[in-house]
Amino acid sequence: MRSLYVWVPLLLFAFFAGLAAYMLTQPKTQFVESTMIGQPLPEFALKPAFDGLPGAAKADFGGKPKLLNIWASWCLPCIAEAPQLEALQQQGAEIIGIAIRDRPDDVANFLARHGNPYSRIGSDAISEVQLAIGSSGVPETFVIDAKGVIRYQHIGDIRADDVPKLLAELEKAR
Amino acid sequence: MIRLILASLAALLFVPQALAQDAMPPAPYAYNQLADPRLEAEASALMHTLRCLKCQSQSIADSDAPMAGDMRHQVRSRILAGESPEEIRRWLIARYGDYVSYEPEVSATTWPLFIAPLVLLLVVAAVLLRRLGRRRSDADTGDAA
Numbered sequence: 514m515r516s517l518y519v520w521v522p523l524l525l526f527a528f529f530a531g532l533a534a535y536m537l538t539q540p541k542t543q544f545v546e547s548t549m550i551g552q553p554l555p556e557f558a559l560k561p562a563f564d565g566l567p568g569a570a571k572a573d574f575g576g577k578p579k580l581l582n583i584w585a586s587w588c589l590p591c592i593a594e595a596p597q598l599e600a601l602q603q604q605g606a607e608i609i610g611i612a613i614r615d616r617p618d619d620v621a622n623f624l625a626r627h628g629n630p631y632s633r634i635g636s637d638a639i640s641e642v643q644l645a646i647g648s649s650g651v652p653e654t655f656v657i658d659a660k661g662v663i664r665y666q667h668i669g670d671i672r673a674d675d676v677p678k679l680l681a682e683l684e685k686a687r
Numbered sequence: 688m689i690r691l692i693l694a695s696l697a698a699l700l701f702v703p704q705a706l707a708q709d710a711m712p713p714a715p716y717a718y719n720q721l722a723d724p725r726l727e728a729e730a731s732a733l734m735h736t737l738r739c740l741k742c743q744s745q746s747i748a749d750s751d752a753p754m755a756g757d758m759r760h761q762v763r764s765r766i767l768a769g770e771s772p773e774e775i776r777r778w779l780i781a782r783y784g785d786y787v788s789y790e791p792e793v794s795a796t797t798w799p800l801f802i803a804p805l806v807l808l809l810v811v812a813a814v815l816l817r818r819l820g821r822r823r824s825d826a827d828t829g830d831a832a
Contacts, residue, residue: 545740548784587709614709614753639714640757647782649740649754 544668547647547655553662554581555645559635562612563620569609569635574661578686580606580679581655582631583643585613586623588651594670595627601676602630606683610634613643613651654679658686709753716763717756730763733772736789737762737779746789 558570574581582598584591602608610631612620620634637643646655646663656665656679665682667675721727734748741752747759758779765775776788785792793801 543743545743545783545786547782548780549782585709614711614757616710619710638711639760640754641761643754644758644761644779644782649783 545649546668547649547663547666549647549663550666551662551664553660554657555642557635557642557645559611559637559642562610562615562634562636563617563624565621565624565629566631567633569611569633571661573609573633574657575659577607578656578658578664578683580608580683581646581657582608582610583613583648583651583653583655584610585615585651586619587615588613590670591623591652592627594652594672595630597671597673597676598630599628600673601671601679604676604680606680607632611637611642613637613640656682656686711753713753713756714760716760716767718759719763721763721767726766727763729772730759730766733766733775734759734762737776738787738789740783740787 554571554574556571558572559568561568573579580601584594598608608630610633612634615636615638617636620636624631635642648655648666650668652670654667654671655663658664664686665679667679671679721730731748735746737747737758739745739747739750739752739755739758741754742750745755747755747762762775765778766772770778776790779787780792785794785797791797791800
């Protein structure tokens with residue numbers, strides 16, 4: 514019996530070494546998810562990001578579920594996602610944008626070149642609202658339900674196969 | 688020659704980042720300290736224990752990412768507005784989870800880390816007591832014999 518106990522430390526060591534080796538082979542998620550899902554949108558009122566559209570405020574949400582798209586004209590994946598936002602808008606989604614650390618000219622240029630699916634775009638020059646809703650990068654897209662509660666977060670650019678999922682989340686948030 | 692290689696390596700490293708960054712000036716308190724040294728010390732201590740979300744192995748005090756600058760601005764302006772460092776940490780944890788804080792938190796997933804050392808100490812104490820106790824009784828019987 515006693516001789517068996519001698520092996521316990523070695524087995525423990527092997528267990529932890531094996532666990533570490535296994536975890537090293539697992540892909541690391543780079544994403545920090547927002548823990549604001551299920552919480553109401555925080556209070557905010559942002560000035561227009563350029564001349565063409567009104568700014569964005571908490572009061573603009575509600576009534577029906579809407580998408581809140583966190584983006585920037587300097588963000589490359591945002592170019593990739595532009596056609597998918599357009600597709601979402603054509604299928605009835607209302608998209609309110611928040612442009613992070615952006616300049617009016619750059620916003621106008623980006624929209625002229627890649628299309629404008631937004632109903633409003635607020636300018637968040639110091640990432641204030643981005644931090645307040647727990648977003649950690651651009652682009653990110655949030656589903657805000659009819660009562661102004663954050664229901665879903667999509668991290669990264671929206672691909673073609675993410676569009677049905679977002680439409681379903683909008684439907685669910687009704 | 689070496690200098691040239693280093694320079695081109697540095698260029699390779701920095702160009703993609705430069706492309707993917709904005710042209711906006713940093714937030715007012717991103718690189719400016721608070722006027723009151725006591726408040727600045729509080730803010731600085733807090734910033735060293737908050738994770739940069741863009742560059743996840745650095746604190747926001749160590750990072751030059753624009754988002755880290757914006758987080759420093761949040762910390763300093765909230766300290767200036769009279770919030771305590773713990774309130775600001777709570778505010779960020781409510782948005783990003785424990786991950787944003789380098790200060791260990793006892794939570795549903797981390798409690799074993801806090802309990803394990805106590806359990807180990809108890810086991811060690813039990814083993815020691817048994818061994819010492821046995822030796823003493825061995826010695827007692829030895830005396831008697």
